[in-house]
Amino acid sequence: MSNGGPTAFERFINGILPENPVYRQVLGTCPTLAVTNGMRSGMTMAAAVLFVMICSNIIVSLIRGLLRPHLRILVFTLTIATFVTVADRVLAAYMYDMSRQLGPYIPLIIVNCIIICRCEVCASKQGVWRSAWDAIGQGLGFALALASICTVREVLGNGTWFDIPLGWHNADQYKWIVMILPPGAFITLGVLMGLVNWFGESRARKQARAAQAQLEPVEAR
Amino acid sequence: MDYLINILLLAVGTALINNFILHYFVGICPFIGVSRRVDMAFGMGAAVTFVMTVAVLLSWLLTGYILQPGAPLSTWLWRTFGGDASVTVDLTILNYIVYIFVIAFAVQLVEMYVRKFFPPLYKAFGVFLPLITTNCAILFACLEIMKHVGGAQYWDIGTSLVYAVAGGAGFTLAIVIMAGIREELDHADVPKPLHGPGITLIIAGILALAFMGFTGVDKNLRAKLVKDDSGAPAAKSPQKAQKPAAPAIMEQ
Numbered sequence: 310m311s312n313g314g315p316t317a318f319e320r321f322i323n324g325i326l327p328e329n330p331v332y333r334q335v336l337g338t339c340p341t342l343a344v345t346n347g348m349r350s351g352m353t354m355a356a357a358v359l360f361v362m363i364c365s366n367i368i369v370s371l372i373r374g375l376l377r378p379h380l381r382i383l384v385f386t387l388t389i390a391t392f393v394t395v396a397d398r399v400l401a402a403y404m405y406d407m408s409r410q411l412g413p414y415i416p417l418i419i420v421n422c423i424i425i426c427r428c429e430v431c432a433s434k435q436g437v438w439r440s441a442w443d444a445i446g447q448g449l450g451f452a453l454a455l456a457s458i459c460t461v462r463e464v465l466g467n468g469t470w471f472d473i474p475l476g477w478h479n480a481d482q483y484k485w486i487v488m489i490l491p492p493g494a495f496i497t498l499g500v501l502m503g504l505v506n507w508f509g510e511s512r513a514r515k516q517a518r519a520a521q522a523q524l525e526p527v528e529a530r
Numbered sequence: 531m532d533y534l535i536n537i538l539l540l541a542v543g544t545a546l547i548n549n550f551i552l553h554y555f556v557g558i559c560p561f562i563g564v565s566r567r568v569d570m571a572f573g574m575g576a577a578v579t580f581v582m583t584v585a586v587l588l589s590w591l592l593t594g595y596i597l598q599p600g601a602p603l604s605t606w607l608w609r610t611f612g613g614d615a616s617v618t619v620d621l622t623i624l625n626y627i628v629y630i631f632v633i634a635f636a637v638q639l640v641e642m643y644v645r646k647f648f649p650p651l652y653k654a655f656g657v658f659l660p661l662i663t664t665n666c667a668i669l670f671a672c673l674e675i676m677k678h679v680g681g682a683q684y685w686d687i688g689t690s691l692v693y694a695v696a697g698g699a700g701f702t703l704a705i706v707i708m709a710g711i712r713e714e715l716d717h718a719d720v721p722k723p724l725h726g727p728g729i730t731l732i733i734a735g736i737l738a739l740a741f742m743g744f745t746g747v748d749k750n751l752r753a754k755l756v757k758d759d760s761g762a763p764a765a766k767s768p769q770k771a772q773k774p775a776a777p778a779i780m781e782q
Contacts, residue, residue: 335562335727336559338555338558338559338562339555339556339557339558339559339666340555342555342558343554343555343556382663382664383630383634383663386630386634386663386664387630387631390626390627390630391627393626394623394625394626394627397626398623413670413673413674413677416625416626416669416673417556417666417669417670417673419626419630419669420664420665420666420669421666422559422664425664487739490738490742491552491553491555491738491742492735492736492738492739492742493735494555494735495731495732495734495735495738496731496732496735496736498731499724499727499728499729499730499731499732499734499735500728500732502724502727502728502731503721503723503724503728503729504723506722506723506724506725506728507723510722510723
């Protein structure tokens with residue numbers, strides 16, 4: 310079962326941009342929207358998701374021979390829940406303020422569609438090595454997406470980046486508070502998703518034109 | 531009377547002000563995925579409300595009697611089987627796993643019950659019922675229950691159930707409004723890159739802006755109710771009013 314399909318490296322690359330979990334597959338939008346009002350919380354979340362995804366992908370890949378079709382989703386979620394408990398406890402122990410700020414969104418990683426999707430699509434069919442690299446790629450892709458949204462929201466809303474003031478406005482004076490509040494999250498993600506699609510399309514069109522240009526001399530002859 | 535007012539305010543606050551979708555961002559996946567037609571959206575909302583109520587009921591019982599530190603049932607078991615009496619039994623580390631079990635169980639239960647007794651409803655729910663297992667909104671409601679059973683603001687079982695029903699109602703409200711807008715959107719000229727999730731998210735943002743207008747409704751409502759009730763000047767609401775917009779903080 311481990312033959313066929315993309316190799317480990319292809320899966321790794323795929324996760325980062327071509328199949329980016331947030332922009333391309335539109336998965337895991339709940340944490341994406343909820344924790345992106347600051348770079349710091351976004352990156353903590355991404356790290357937690359990366360950790361949980363790698364561990365659960367490896368475990369699911371190891372037990373893939375034992376899975377039964379009707380129980381597999383439950384097995385996936387229980388595996389994930391175990392690692393989320395670990396991540397939650399570690400955060401509460403070493404980064405207490407961040408753990409309080411993220412609140413229920415850390416336990417909500419359990420039902421994050423990205424991880425369940427990767428378990429279902431990749432880890433339950435592929436070997437450990439490929440699954441691990443797949444998880445790393447998808448996790449980094451998720452981190453990249455979170456970073457882009459966090460950057461827009463934090464810079465526009467607070468005028469800071471990683472809590473460092475950028476110095477182009479006085480703190481407290483001109484805050485675009487809507488960007489920090491929930492509506493800003495929806496609008497930012499929507500606009501960014503549109504931009505990503507637009508770039509993707511224009512790139513595809515350019516490639517198509519290049520391919521046509523290569524063909525033309527042949528036809529002219 | 532005070533209890534009723536508190537429950538009413540909690541319901542209003544949960545359904546409108548701290549709407550599950552538009553304020554806490556939970557349950558976004560069905561919100562984007564199943565909001566194409568109004569009847570489907572309504573079915574999804576009803577299914578979520580149903581499962582949420584069952585899951586909250588079960589998780590309230592489990593948290594109160596088994597999981598929280600010093601819970602009666604687990605302590606009794608520990609003592610019965612010769613455990614050290616000075617030890618506080620604390621099973622909170624199992625919380626998340628138990629909640630997932632409870633949700634999966636509730637979904638199965640609801641599915642069997644509905645299939646047996648309401649076949650037309652079962653047909654209407656279709657694939658949504660099994661999908662609800664991985665719906666963040668339900669787990670979020672369970673986590674809120676966990677926070678409030680052990681925390682400072684104690685919720686009894688009635689309050690918890692009202693919370694679940696109101697949360698489900700808010701979810702249904704948001705997803706049905708969204709589906710109505712998207713049905714009209716079919717006739718609009720949306721730029722191509724924004725098709726699908728993009729424009730949905732932007733509309734959700736505008737919807738969230740509109741729902742921000744409900745902020746403070748519960749405070750005014752409380753002031754009115756309390757004044758009508760006793761004639762005393764309105765007490766400051768300790769409950770949900772003026773809750774900061776940042777995501778809720780989990781007391782551990």
